[in-house]
Amino acid sequence: MDISMSNNVFAFFGGKIVPEERAKVSIKTHALNYGTCAFEGMKAFYLGKGRWNLYRLDDHVSRLLRTCEVLHIESPVSHDEVSSAVIRLVLRNAFPKDTYVRPMIYCSHEGIGLAKWSAAKFAIFCQPVRNNRLRELNATFSRVVRIPPAAVPSVGKITGMYVNSYIAQREVVARGGQIALMKDINGHVTEAFGMNLYMVKKGRCITSPLSIGVLDGITRRSIIEFCKRDLGIKVDEKLYTPRSLYTADEVFLCGTGAGINAIVSVDGRQIGSGKCGSVTSRLSRFYRSVTRAKQGGYEKWCNIITRS
Numbered sequence: 549m550d551i552s553m554s555n556n557v558f559a560f561f562g563g564k565i566v567p568e569e570r571a572k573v574s575i576k577t578h579a580l581n582y583g584t585c586a587f588e589g590m591k592a593f594y595l596g597k598g599r600w601n602l603y604r605l606d607d608h609v610s611r612l613l614r615t616c617e618v619l620h621i622e623s624p625v626s627h628d629e630v631s632s633a634v635i636r637l638v639l640r641n642a643f644p645k646d647t648y649v650r651p652m653i654y655c656s657h658e659g660i661g662l663a664k665w666s667a668a669k670f671a672i673f674c675q676p677v678r679n680n681r682l683r684e685l686n687a688t689f690s691r692v693v694r695i696p697p698a699a700v701p702s703v704g705k706i707t708g709m710y711v712n713s714y715i716a717q718r719e720v721v722a723r724g725g726q727i728a729l730m731k732d733i734n735g736h737v738t739e740a741f742g743m744n745l746y747m748v749k750k751g752r753c754i755t756s757p758l759s760i761g762v763l764d765g766i767t768r769r770s771i772i773e774f775c776k777r778d779l780g781i782k783v784d785e786k787l788y789t790p791r792s793l794y795t796a797d798e799v800f801l802c803g804t805g806a807g808i809n810a811i812v813s814v815d816g817r818q819i820g821s822g823k824c825g826s827v828t829s830r831l832s833r834f835y836r837s838v839t840r841a842k843q844g845g846y847e848k849w850c851n852i853i854t855r856s
């Protein structure tokens with residue numbers, strides 16, 4: 549490999565680690581033309597001294613491979629091969645920061661023809677990101693509804709599916725909003741454009757069920773387990789309406805990229821005290837401690853990798 553070509557950022561492409569600028573696909577690629585790429589968003593939390601925690605690596609890889617099934621893609625790589633490539637790439641880049649990791653398995657056919665599929669390909673890039681801090685955000689319901697699961701199953705992340713979230717967010721921002729929330733076709737609350745949504749009422753956490761077509765978020769799942777196992781908070785997965793959300797005590801968003809963030813208003817209506825609530829800040833502290841590998845009992849989700 550010619551290191552002089554590199555800007556010192558590496559990607560995994562064509563079965564090996566290469567300088568990122570060499571990880572390029574043709575404009576004729578099926579995935580670019582039709583959105584046929586299964587992908588993941590995972591994070592290597594920086595622990596200092598050349599150590600990272602690849603949080604819930606196995607669960608992210610399992611979801612990636614399930615997404616391939618939805619797309620009728622036969623993965624060119626096994627579960628272990630994905631995991632090992634992710635670890636190698638994070639260590640090769642060794643950003644002294646939290647690192648967002650984006651593995652992709654995509655339809656690589658080149659040329660016109662939606663119904664043409666040739667062997668899928670595997671690639672990964674990663675990017676250093678800022679430490680999450682708990683923010684207080686304002687949310688607005690988009691006029692765009694979430695794609696129903698009967699149209700595209702929502703078990704995993706498919707690039708083409710994100711046109712839906714992208715339009716919702718652009719539409720809300722164009723109206724002066726900050727974060728787009730989406731309803732389903734029947735008017736029930738689903739999630740935010742790229743994060744799962746919870747509300748807190750009378751000390752219980754409530755979130756929409758997967759059957760409505762929300763992403764089976766790894767952070768959403770983590771929160772359910774924290775609440776049930778450690779924090780003594782009851783969780784209900786049930787349908788609810790925007791009207792019910794408006795009268796919540798607390799509302800928060802969760803996802804790998806942004807962590808946990810409080811929503812302090814929805815459609816201009818103040819939520820609770822208009823500040824981050826106590827359940828949200830408790831969960832945020834707990835999530836931080838688990839992802840920084842400081843919380844006993846969660847070793848099963850921590851994959852600590854060390855630069856030699």
Ligand code: PMP
Nearest residue numbers: 742743744763765766767803804
């Ligand atoms: N919902 C959507 C639509 C997402 O894109 C994401 C991930 N960005 C999430 C929820 C959160 O999922 P996870 O906790 O697995 O990152």
